[in-house]
Amino acid sequence: MIRKEFYTIILVILTSLPVTVFSQQKITAEEYINRYSDIAMAKMKEYKIPASITLAQGLLESGNGNSNLAQKANNHFGIKCHVGWKGDSYHMDDDEKNECFRKYKKPEESYHDHSLFLTQRPRYAFLFELDIMDYSAWAHGLSKAGYATNPRYPELLIRIIERNNLQQFDQLAMKKKFLAKNEDVIEAIEDHTFIPINPSSFEVVGKSKDNRYIHENNKRKLIFARDKDDIKSLAAEFNIYSWQIVKYNEFDKREKLDKAQIVYLEKKRRRSNTHETHVLREGESLHAVSQLYGIRLKRLYKMNETDNNGKLLPGSVLRLR
Numbered sequence: 001m002i003r004k005e006f007y008t009i010i011l012v013i014l015t016s017l018p019v020t021v022f023s024q025q026k027i028t029a030e031e032y033i034n035r036y037s038d039i040a041m042a043k044m045k046e047y048k049i050p051a052s053i054t055l056a057q058g059l060l061e062s063g064n065g066n067s068n069l070a071q072k073a074n075n076h077f078g079i080k081c082h083v084g085w086k087g088d089s090y091h092m093d094d095d096e097k098n099e100c101f102r103k104y105k106k107p108e109e110s111y112h113d114h115s116l117f118l119t120q121r122p123r124y125a126f127l128f129e130l131d132i133m134d135y136s137a138w139a140h141g142l143s144k145a146g147y148a149t150n151p152r153y154p155e156l157l158i159r160i161i162e163r164n165n166l167q168q169f170d171q172l173a174m175k176k177k178f179l180a181k182n183e184d185v186i187e188a189i190e191d192h193t194f195i196p197i198n199p200s201s202f203e204v205v206g207k208s209k210d211n212r213y214i215h216e217n218n219k220r221k222l223i224f225a226r227d228k229d230d231i232k233s234l235a236a237e238f239n240i241y242s243w244q245i246v247k248y249n250e251f252d253k254r255e256k257l258d259k260a261q262i263v264y265l266e267k268k269r270r271r272s273n274t275h276e277t278h279v280l281r282e283g284e285s286l287h288a289v290s291q292l293y294g295i296r297l298k299r300l301y302k303m304n305e306t307d308n309n310g311k312l313l314p315g316s317v318l319r320l321r
Contacts, residue, residue, distance in 0.1 A: 027065045031317055032058070033164060034279040035065075036076075039111045041173035047115040048128060051173050052135045052166035053142070054114065056157045059164075065107070068092065073103035076110045078148075079117055095149070133170055135161050210237050214265070218273050218294030221265045225257040238265055250287065250297045262291045270299045272320035280316045293320055 027035075036058060040051035061078040062070035069075045073090035081089050081100035088103035104110045118124045123145045130137045139154040139161075147153070161167060205221065206214040215222050223234070231251070235242040246253055248264045257263065272293045280289070286306075290297040301307050303319045312318075 028277065029059055029064050029160075029164060030275065031277055031279050032062075032064045033166070034277075035315065036107070036111065037169050038281070039108060041169050043111060043115045044132075044170065044173040047119050048132055049115055049118055050132055050135050050138055051169040052161045053138045053157065054111065055164075055166050055169065056135075056139075056160040057114070057142075058111070059160050060156055069101055070107070073101060074107045074110050075101055075104060076107055077114045077117075079110075079113065133167075133174070135167055135170065208237055212237070218269050220268055220294045222294070223263050223265065225259060225261040225263055227259050229257050229263075231255060231257070234263060240265065249291065264291070264294065268294045268296045270296060271303075275320050278318045278320055280312055280314055280318060282314045284314070286312070286318075289318060295320060 033055060037051070037055060040054040040058075043049060043054060044051040058065075058076045061067075062076040065071075065076065069078065069090065069092065073088075075090065078094075079102050080094075081102055085100075085102060090101045090103040091098050092101065093099065094101075102110075102113065104113065118127065124142075124147075127138060127141045127145065130141060136154075136158055139157040142148070142157070143151075143153045150156070202215045202217050202222075204213050205216045208214060208223070212223055212226070215224070223238075225234075231242050231245050234257075235245055245251065245263065245265075246255070248267050249255075249262075268290065272295055275293060278289055278293065286300055286304075287297055289295075290300045300318070300320075303321075304312075306312065
């Protein structure tokens with residue numbers, strides 16, 4: 001009798017819980033972009049397909065990575081089996097019933113196959129004669145080549161690109177100077193030490209007495225370290241104390257600065273003013289994330305219920321506000 005009452009109570013508790021507790025949390029467009037922008041840029045360098053187009057197609061075709069095809073087959077571009085496909089397959093209803101789609105072991109394989117799909121089929125050859133920075137021309141070209149049957153396909157791609165500022169990744173991949181007089185950021189990007197989430201967040205707002213650009217991120221002033229910079233010399237240059245730089249950036253007292261390292265000149269904020277989440281990259285520390293978004297490290301720990309000893313895997317979604 002007691003056991004029956006116990007199970008009844010458990011059943012009542014479980015059925016009364018919100019459905020969202022058991023449902024898989026959907027990936028947002030921002031999280032998708034953070035997760036796959038590096039891959040899109042790498043493919044742009046290798047295969048000369050605009051990163052903005054690749055990301056926009058991935059977002060559109062996979063529903064931000066939430067579609068059944070993306071979740072169950074890691075297929076982010078809706079590529080069907082076609083003649084000659086020898087890999088795994090996944091069947092689902094599309095234009096016709098029980099159509100064959102390519103299945104991959106991981107999403108990165110889908111991105112690679114997308115590049116091969118466009119570069120190895122003659123009907124897409126004319127795309128590579130277009131300006132690689134002209135995402136609008138590429139969007140219309142894909143439609144003309146028959147990539148999708150929806151007549152609004154170019155319009156949808158362009159809207160996704162412009163809404164999410166995806167063209168910034170074309171500029172980053174091709175090392176274009178996307179901010180006027182912003183050599184420090186460009187140098188950091190070319191050294192692969194820093195990839196901004198949104199270039200407009202790092203606007204130039206002034207210059208130091210040593211002719212160094214001062215940037216702003218999350219409404220906090222910062223600079224990028226140069227060769228041979230140290231905390232003491234920066235404190236003298238900006239007329240503040242060394243302990244302030246250590247405290248603002250949560251550095252060790254004996255911190256050695258690397259070239260292009262972000263250094264804040266003001267105390268970081270408690271939350272991001274522009275972003276809600278960040279997808280942790282391979283080898284990326286929480287301190288690096290706190291510097292990237294201008295958020296205090298202790299607040300980042302608290303928001304994500306972890307601490308300095310916490311181990312978070314690449315792909316983990318971090319809360320920023």
